[in-house]
Amino acid sequence: MLKNIYVTPLNFIKSATSLQQQVRTTFVLKRKYDPPLHKTNEKPRRMRAKNFIYELVEDTLVKKRPNMQVVLKTFVEGVGDKGDVVSMKPHFVYNKLLLPGLAAYNTPENVAKYAKTEAEKSAVKHSSAYAQRTVNMLESIVLAVVMNKDEPWVLEPWHIKASLRKAGFHCREECITLPKERIEGPDLKKESKDFYCTVTINKLEQARLKCRLHHWSTDPSERLPYVLEHWKLQSEPLLDVGSPEKST
Known part of the structure; x- marks a missing residue:
């Protein structure tokens, strides 16, 4: 009876830890104080506590992601017209343009595929995106x-x-x-x-x-x-x- 009481919580803990997903983060640091130098073939000098003080240079977790370029398949209000190559934030591109099927990735094939024809250029429906x-x-x-x-x-x-x-x-x-x-x-x-x-x-x-x-x-x-x-x-x-x- 005691075995069942103690084993059951352990099983729950084991299953919970197995569902955890590893997150990799990268921090770029630099020493605040330069370590002491030593001559060749000599024993390195012992570093002091201040030599282990670091300053944060870059946190890749909060690093701003570059804009994405996509080709519009149709007119999108506030963005552009069909065939335009626009550069916008990745979050907006994924949720508002790529997932609804309003745009495609910027490749030479897609630029040629979604370019306006002569008939579409002559029939102007929108003077600007705004x-x-x-x-x-x-x-x-x-x-x-x-x-x-x-x-x-x-x-x-x-x-x-x-x-x-x-x-x-x-x-x-x-x-x-x-x-x-x-x-x-x-x-x-x-x-x-x-x-x-x-x-x-x-x-x-x-x-x-x-x-x-x-x-x-x-x-x-x-x-x-x-x-x-x-x-x-x-x-x-x-x-x-x-x-x-x-x-x-």
């Missing part, structure tokens, strides 16, 4: 367009340009297409109502930008109450104003 990401960002926000409450105005592209600049986006006026219907004010019936405009990126991609109209007065007593996080609130479309059609 254009679609910009489109997604613009279409995910609600742009606050602040207009004067006291003076008459007519909405123009430069109003949208100024509002985009306040939101952290920079674009030209000729890239902004307003709705066909005229938007003018001040009109408190249009307060906090939405309309859409189109922003053209690199003369190719188009983003459908959602805008929300707000009135602001220079007189503090005439200002409307401040609405916290207005983009999270439900809103109605601006009357008789639709979104501009995207050109094909």
